[in-house]
Amino acid sequence: MPEEDLVELRFRLYDGSDIGPICYSSSSTVAMLKERIISEWPRDKKIIPKLANDVKLISAGKILDNSKTISQCRPSFGELPGGVITMHVVVQPSSAKSKTEKNVDELPKKACSCSIL
Template sequence: MSGGDLVELKFRLFDGSDIGPFQYPPTATVSVLKERIVSEWPNDKTVVPNSASEIKLINNGRVLENAKTVEQCKTPFDDDVDSVITMHVVVQPSGSKEKPERRTRQQEAPTNCGCCCTIM
């Protein structure tokens, strides 16, 4: 595979710092990218993923699926060969708290409102 066939990617972390850029073949999967991110994760960060399953990759507002290839994740605007594609990294530790119970509007509303409207 020639160097022109490779896609250059960098990964933007929550604090604005980057991992990369690295070159990947268009057939590389998102799960391969996540494994590379875990292996290259900076030591000085407070949030550290323990595995690739704790990472979500976002490109152009879309969360990327593990089975998708780099080529499938590219958008038409990414066709410039000389440009580096930036993907955003979100870390969700597997031991994080569960979602709080959702409350209904009736549960949130006070029982004695004390206000009223009069239309004349």
């Protein structure tokens, strides 16, 4: 791989700790980055993502799309000659989503008690 084709990335976790820096090919997709993050995730954390969909990557204030490559996201990264790019990792496990979202059937039902005179 040519050296200019490599991008050095660091992933900042919710508690301020990091995964990386690790060099990636600029043709790597965001989904591939997420899979690598899950495999490298420290097991001593309270929250551990299980699926790539449980993880969101944020760079320069933008949530990165799974289908995009690093080179397609590069405008978000800016131009850092030889620097390490830090991305923020947000974890939202799908089980936590289902616990916080209420089903319409679970909401209390109210009966109408209108009187028309």
